[in-house]
Each structure stands twice: as structure tokens, then as C-alpha cells.
Amino acid sequence: MSKLTDRYNRNLNYLRVSITDRCNLKCMYCLPPGGDFRWLAHSEILRYEEILRIIRIGVGLGISKVRITGGEPLVRKGVYAFLEKLGQIPGIKDISLTTNGVLLEKNLERLKTAGIRRLNISLDTLDREKYKRITGHDAFKEVWAGIEKALKLGFHPIKINTVAMNGVNDDELTELALLAKSRPFHMRFIEYMPFTATEEEKRKRLLAPEIMEKIRRIAKLYPLKNTSFDGPAERFRAEGFAGEIGFIRPLSHHFCHKCNRLRLTASGCLRPCLLSDRQTDIKSPLRKGASDDEIVEIFFKAIRYKPMAHTLNSENRENIESVMSSIGG
Numbered sequence: 001m002s003k004l005t006d007r008y009n010r011n012l013n014y015l016r017v018s019i020t021d022r023c024n025l026k027c028m029y030c031l032p033p034g035g036d037f038r039w040l041a042h043s044e045i046l047r048y049e050e051i052l053r054i055i056r057i058g059v060g061l062g063i064s065k066v067r068i069t070g071g072e073p074l075v076r077k078g079v080y081a082f083l084e085k086l087g088q089i090p091g092i093k094d095i096s097l098t099t100n101g102v103l104l105e106k107n108l109e110r111l112k113t114a115g116i117r118r119l120n121i122s123l124d125t126l127d128r129e130k131y132k133r134i135t136g137h138d139a140f141k142e143v144w145a146g147i148e149k150a151l152k153l154g155f156h157p158i159k160i161n162t163v164a165m166n167g168v169n170d171d172e173l174t175e176l177a178l179l180a181k182s183r184p185f186h187m188r189f190i191e192y193m194p195f196t197a198t199e200e201e202k203r204k205r206l207l208a209p210e211i212m213e214k215i216r217r218i219a220k221l222y223p224l225k226n227t228s229f230d231g232p233a234e235r236f237r238a239e240g241f242a243g244e245i246g247f248i249r250p251l252s253h254h255f256c257h258k259c260n261r262l263r264l265t266a267s268g269c270l271r272p273c274l275l276s277d278r279q280t281d282i283k284s285p286l287r288k289g290a291s292d293d294e295i296v297e298i299f300f301k302a303i304r305y306k307p308m309a310h311t312l313n314s315e316n317r318e319n320i321e322s323v324m325s326s327i328g329g
Contacts, residue, residue: 001060001172001279002300003061003062003213004058004061004062004063004262004299004300005120005146005303006303006304007304007306008257008308008313010257010259010306011134011260011262012060012061012062012065012260012261012262012263012272012303012306013062013063013260013263014064014065014066014067014070014231014260014262014265015055015058015063015065015261015264016066016067016261016264017055017066017067017068017069017263017264018070018074018075018264018265018266019051019068019069019070019071019076019079019082019266020044020045020068020070020071020073020075020266021039021040021049021070021071021074021213021267022039022071022072022076022271023046023072023075023100023129024072024075024100024102024103025072025100025135025136025137025139026135026136026137026140026170027100027122027124027134027135027278028134028135028168029163029165029192029193029194036261037225038303039220040266040267044268044270045266045267045268046264046267046268046283048078048081048082048085048119048267050283050286050287051082051264051270052082052085052086052089053191054166054286054295055086055089055092055264056089056155056263057292057295057299058262058299059090059091059092059298060091060296061296061299063091063092063190063199063234063262063280064082064091064092064093064094065093065094065095065096065099066092066094066095066096067095067096067098067120067246068083068095068096068097068098068146069078069084069097069098070098070099070266071266072090072099072100072102072103073097073098073099074099074102074104075103075106076132076133077321080107080111080113080114083095083097083114083115083116084113084114084115084247085116086115087115087116090314094118095115095116095118095241096116096119096120097111097116097118097119098119098120098121098122098161099118099120099121099122100122100135100143101121101122101144101146101147102137102139102142102143102146102227103141103142103162104119104121104142104146104149104150104202105127105142105146106151107144108146108149108150108155108245110154110236111182112120112153112155116155116157117155117156118156119152119155119158119159120160120161121146121147121148121150121158121159121160121161122141122160122161122162122163123143123144123147123160123161123162123163123168123176123255124163124168124169125140125172125176125317126140126175126176127138127140127172128141128223128225130234131143131167132169134168134169137162139283147160147173151183151184151185152154155182157184157185157186158185158186159182159185159186159187159188159192159246159280160176160179160185160186160187160188161188162176162187162189162190163190163210164189164191164192164206165192165202165204166203166205167203167204168194168204170214171246173189173211173214173215174214174217174218177189177215177245179217179243180238180241180242180243181219181238181240181241181242181244182242183241183242183243184237184243185243186243186244186246187243187244187245187246188233188246188247188248189208189211189215189245189246189247189248190208190247190248190250191205191207191208191211191247191248191250191251191252192204192205192226193207193250193275194290204214205250205251206250207252208234208247208249208252209252211247212247213276214246215238217312219238219239219240219245220238220239221236221238221239221245222234222236222237222238222239223236223237224237224244225238226312231248232248232249232250232255232258232259233246233247233248234246234247234248234249235244238307239285240283245321250275256307256308256309257309258306259273260300261274261304262299262303262306263315264282267283268282268283268286269279269281269282269283270282270298270299270302271306272302272303272306272307273300273305273306273307276307278305278307279280279305280298280301280302280305281298282295282298283304285298301320
């Protein structure tokens with residue numbers, strides 16, 4: 001069977017799966033300003049058996065890495081049984097979970113039993129009050145307790161994702177980086193991606209060179225070679241650190257030319273680019289009885305829409321209408 005190679009000769013072997021658009025936080029960079037959005041009806045969200053079938057077909061086309069996201073994936077009922085079934089699909093070499101960490105502490109044993117070892121946890125601040133402002137909820141203590149317990153239970157790697165925002169958390173990026181000094185955390189600093197071109201959004205922009213400059217004040221950074229499962233982060237070893245530091249640079253040094261990702265949205269669409277609203281419905285054909293061969297054709301139709309690069313830095317930029325919580329980030 002043919003592999004998922006797009007028109008720019010990029011091999012797409014990584015599927016990010018949003019299993020729900022629901023979330024127990026309201027992060028400022030995820031939901032639209034003013035909270036003007038509508039949750040999907042339960043009937044609009046892909047059922048677990050539908051997701052598993054799509055993934056199995058994708059694996060036959062060369063998908064070998066799967067990341068489960070949301071919204072917040074741990075709020076969906078039945079997620080642990082789903083993860084266990086996912087881990088039984090032959091051909092998947094890497095399964096990981098992205099979570100905001102609020103429900104993590106009480107459910108880590110269930111995640112481990114389900115076969116999850118790799119975690120990405122969102123944490124944009126170490127200040128409880130600031131956490132509440134960024135996320136809309138006073139849940140910092142729960143998140144931190146989950147991170148510490150995950151470390152004790154042997155989850156590895158534990159990647160901590162921080163969206164760096166000027167005027168929001170730029171004053172504590174070095175403090176966040178220092179989490180990796182005594183613990184083997186993989187700290188990931190992500191450039192804020194403004195989905196709209198408003199002046200308020202532009203003011204939050206903080207690019208990787210500025211972030212690096214701050215962190216180099218506390219540690220020397222030495223480049224690390226990426227592995228096939230590292231994703232887009234530029235990785236660095238920091239002298240004297242147990243963990244590592246990474247930077248994800250969609251604006252200052254975009255990685256579109258080597259992007260290997262395809263997204264399955266909670267609403268049942270294949271989305272070839274996070275930063276474009278172009279997507280292909282796979283749910284409707286699936287529910288109308290499409291054969292595996294017909295689903296394969298939908299995969300190939302979707303990747304034809306994968307652009308060479310996003311337009312966020314362009315004067316003719318495309319404003320993104322989709323809500324991040326349903327795309328999977």
C-alpha cells in the first residue's frame with residue numbers, strides 16, 4: 001500500500017488525534033477572545049471505534065506515531081479503555097498524550113496500565129495567580145502535583161510545554177527552564193501563534209531568539225540531534241542540567257518544509273495543517289458505510305491540501321476560524 005507522501009515529498013507518519021473539544025480550562029491562547037464558541041454536540045464527535053478504525057487504516061499508510069490530544073483528553077469518558085485498545089494496534093511505534101495536567105495526579109496509574117509512558121503537559125507559569133489568569137481556573141496545585149507524581153512513577157519523557165507570551169509570562173521563562181536542572185524534564189518553549197492579526201495579539205508575540213537569550217543567562221546550551229520521534233522542537237542540552245531545553249519556532253524559523261503531521265479533529269476531519277482551515281471530512285463517509293479503500297482515498301485527498309508553508313508571517317495571512325481546542329494544537 002502506498003505511503004502518505006504529499007506533493008512536496010514530505011512523508012506524513014505522525015497523526016495527532018483530538019478525541020474531544022471539551023476542556024476543563026479556558027486558556028487565553030486556545031479559545032477565541034470573548035469565549036464566543038460552541039461545543040460540539042456529542043453526536044458530532046467521532047466515536048472511539050471510529051477513531052481506532054481511522055488510525056488502523058492510517059498505520060497501513062505509514063503512520064507510526066500517534067499523539068492523543070483534545071481539548072483535554074482526560075475529560076472524555078472511556079479514554080483509558082480507548083488508550084489500551086490504541087496500544088494494541090500493530091505498527092504504532094510511539095503513543096503519547098498531551099494534557100493540561102489538571103486530572104493527571106488521580107489517573108496516572110490508569111494511564112500507565114493503558115500503556116502510556118510519554119506525556120506532554122502544558123504549564124505556562126509557576127505562579128498560582130498568573131496560572132488562574134492564563135487558564136481561567138485556579139488549578140496550579142493540581143497540575144504540579146500531577147507532574148511530580150508522573151516523575152515518581154517513571155513516566156519518560158515528561159515534556160512540559162510553555163507558550164511564551166510577551167507581557168504575560170516572559171518574566172519567568174528562566175525560572176521555568178530551571179525546572180530541568182534537577183529533574184529530567186524536557187522543557188519546551190513555544191512561540192505564541194496569533195490566530196488573528198489584532199494589535200493585542202501581536203503584542204504577545206515573543207520569538208525564540210529572545211527566549212534563548214534569557215535562558216542563556218542561566219545556562220550554556222549545546223545543540224542535540226533530533227530523533228525521528230522528537231517533533232519540531234530544536235533541542236539543547238544545558239550544562240549541569242538533568243533535563244533538556246527545547247524551542248518550537250513556528251514563526252521565527254518555521255519547520256513547515258519538514259512537517260510530518262496530519263491531524264484528526266474531534267469533529268471528524270483530516271486537517272493537513274494546523275494553521276490553515278482547509279480540511280477533509282472523514283466522519284460522514286465513515287458513517288455512511290465507506291470501505292477501507294474509500295477511507296484510504298480520503299487520506300490521500302486530505303494530504304493534497306497540505307501547503308508548503310503557513311501564512312502567519314505574510315501580509316496575505318490566513319485568519320484561522322477553527323477553535324484550537326477542537327483541532328488538537
